[in-house]
Amino acid sequence: MNSQFKCQKWITLLFLFIANLLFINYSTAAVVVVVHPENNSTFDKKSIKKMFLGKSKSFSNGRSAILISPDKSDPSRNAFNKSVLGKSSNQVNAYWSKMIFTGKGVPPQEMATASDIISAISANKDAISYLDAAAVTDAVKVVGTFN
Amino acid sequence: MKIVTLISAILFSTLISTAVNADIKLSGYGSIIAGKTLGTVDDPLNPGQKRDEILTADFYDVGQYTNDITFNAESIFAVQGVADISNNLRITAQVVAKAVDDFQPEFDWYYLTYQASDSLTLMAGRRNIPMYYYSEFSEVGYAYPWMRPPSNLYWWQVTQFNGIHAMYDFELGDYSSTLTAFYGNEYSNDNVEMLYYDKLYGGSARTVNEFWTDIAGVNWNISGDNFDVRFVYFQNDRDRETIQQDGSIDDYTPFSQTFIGFGGNVDLGQFKILFDWNLVDYDDARGTEFPTYLVSLVYNYDDYQPYLIYSKADHKRTKTSSATEDLEEHYISSVGLRYNFLPTASFKVQFDHFIDQGDKATGWAYHGDSDTITAGVDFIF
Numbered sequence: 001m002n003s004q005f006k007c008q009k010w011i012t013l014l015f016l017f018i019a020n021l022l023f024i025n026y027s028t029a030a031v032v033v034v035v036h037p038e039n040n041s042t043f044d045k046k047s048i049k050k051m052f053l054g055k056s057k058s059f060s061n062g063r064s065a066i067l068i069s070p071d072k073s074d075p076s077r078n079a080f081n082k083s084v085l086g087k088s089s090n091q092v093n094a095y096w097s098k099m100i101f102t103g104k105g106v107p108p109q110e111m112a113t114a115s116d117i118i119s120a121i122s123a124n125k126d127a128i129s130y131l132d133a134a135a136v137t138d139a140v141k142v143v144g145t146f147n
Numbered sequence: 148m149k150i151v152t153l154i155s156a157i158l159f160s161t162l163i164s165t166a167v168n169a170d171i172k173l174s175g176y177g178s179i180i181a182g183k184t185l186g187t188v189d190d191p192l193n194p195g196q197k198r199d200e201i202l203t204a205d206f207y208d209v210g211q212y213t214n215d216i217t218f219n220a221e222s223i224f225a226v227q228g229v230a231d232i233s234n235n236l237r238i239t240a241q242v243v244a245k246a247v248d249d250f251q252p253e254f255d256w257y258y259l260t261y262q263a264s265d266s267l268t269l270m271a272g273r274r275n276i277p278m279y280y281y282s283e284f285s286e287v288g289y290a291y292p293w294m295r296p297p298s299n300l301y302w303w304q305v306t307q308f309n310g311i312h313a314m315y316d317f318e319l320g321d322y323s324s325t326l327t328a329f330y331g332n333e334y335s336n337d338n339v340e341m342l343y344y345d346k347l348y349g350g351s352a353r354t355v356n357e358f359w360t361d362i363a364g365v366n367w368n369i370s371g372d373n374f375d376v377r378f379v380y381f382q383n384d385r386d387r388e389t390i391q392q393d394g395s396i397d398d399y400t401p402f403s404q405t406f407i408g409f410g411g412n413v414d415l416g417q418f419k420i421l422f423d424w425n426l427v428d429y430d431d432a433r434g435t436e437f438p439t440y441l442v443s444l445v446y447n448y449d450d451y452q453p454y455l456i457y458s459k460a461d462h463k464r465t466k467t468s469s470a471t472e473d474l475e476e477h478y479i480s481s482v483g484l485r486y487n488f489l490p491t492a493s494f495k496v497q498f499d500h501f502i503d504q505g506d507k508a509t510g511w512a513y514h515g516d517s518d519t520i521t522a523g524v525d526f527i528f
Contacts, residue, residue: 097284097290
């Protein structure tokens with residue numbers, strides 16, 4: 001009984017481990033970058049990258065950008081880091097740890113769910129964030145789609 | 148069981164930081180590192196006697212490895228609180244506890260930040276001196292691949308100061324650029340490293356006070372898609388009080404020093420090259436100079452980062468009357484591996500081969516050779 005339980009536990013762990021590997025390496029879900037519907041600034045991958053690394057702080061309309069990102073555990077964060085920033089999540093975290101602990105930058109504010117992000121973006125004309133393409137609604141404007 | 152405790156500790160700290168998010172943002176970093184040296188050497192300062200090989204991993208607080216395995220040379224825990232006082236004014240405090248200092252927490256960073264505009268940031272208070280490329284974040288192990296920035300370069304007895312910084316961000320073609328001007332002073336009373344040297348050479352001073360004043364200089368940082376480089380220049384005045392047991396103070400001739408450096412990193416596909424070159428120049432009677440450099444190659448393979456480092460430090464006297472190079476000189480060749488086992492934590496193991504090429508006859512080979520193995524975990528929260 002006991003050994004059977006142990007065996008099941010190990011198989012479950014192994015399964016989770018493999019699923020985890022697959023998930024990290026082969027996740028292809030599209031990520032969309034979203035702003036307030038009234039934000040008419042121009043965006044491309046380069047300007048979004050600079051913004052989310054804290055290297056440029058304002059939109060092309062001249063307003064200061066307020067950065068929001070999903071939680072560290074959110075899969076869309078890995079996808080965004082890879083496809084837009086061109087870095088692994090660890091490299092991005094290492095970059096921000098340098099900025100945070102030397103006071104040279106403030107990282108994006110983290111939010112737990114896509115609906116939190118959508119309501120924050122639709123309520124603030126200067127906010128920018130990203131989320132899983134499947135979670136986007138009409139309340140926000142999509143300014144970039146990345147795979 | 149220990150992992151469960153660690154995870155619950157992390158969860159707990161996350162809960163706290165979420166709960167007080169409205170007023171104070173809490174974050175932090177730390178390292179738990181164990182290590183030892185592997186052999187014995189002829190004691191360079193006591194010829195004929197054997198002693199353990201010693202690697203000084205932290206010169207500022209004299210954190211050292213010997214043959215006895217220890218967690219106390221480099222383990223560190225730091226918590227940072229950032230409070231927004233208004234839209235563009237915030238206060239940052241960082242409390243750092245180091246094992247080598249019996250985990251006595253100290254306010255190593257405590258400063259105001261005023262965001263004058265999107266491109267101009269003013270800071271006032273206590274911060275690290277932006278000397279070497281890694282000086283400002285040398286204690287944040289998570290932020291770089293190695294166990295530590297090579298300690299035979301990061302060897303100065305003063306690393307922090309009280310002062311002001313003006314940071315100006317601007318675009319330079321396709322590149323992002325930041326120009327920082329800084330000014331400040333540091334009166335380091337009871338300097339740990341200087342008292343250690345006094346004892347090492349047979350002294351019995353009660354304490355040593357080290358003064359770096361009128362520290363004034365600039366940092367210029369340029370970054371693009373696959374590189375980040377930084378130029379630094381500063382100068383400051385130096386003075387020292389070595390106070391003996393009877394209260395008398397040793398004679399000391401104050402002087403000025405200049406520090407110049409160029410360092411950074413370049414991404415070449417899976418590889419990353421990190422480098423730093425520096426020259427410290429005294430305007431003393433001997434024309435003392437310390438040229439130093441490091442170069443490192445890191446390979447990025449998924450969550451694994453194997454790396455190599457070579458770092459070299461030299462010491463010269465250039466004025467004709469006392470010109471010599473038979474002084475301090477050493478290099479470290481290191482090999483190591485970083486493994487990112489969590490998005491916020493990494494495991495590292497490193498082997499350091501330290502060769503002391505200093506002049507034995509005049510006591511400048513005081514480090515002695517050493518081979519050291521260290522392993523540990525760096526984390527952020």
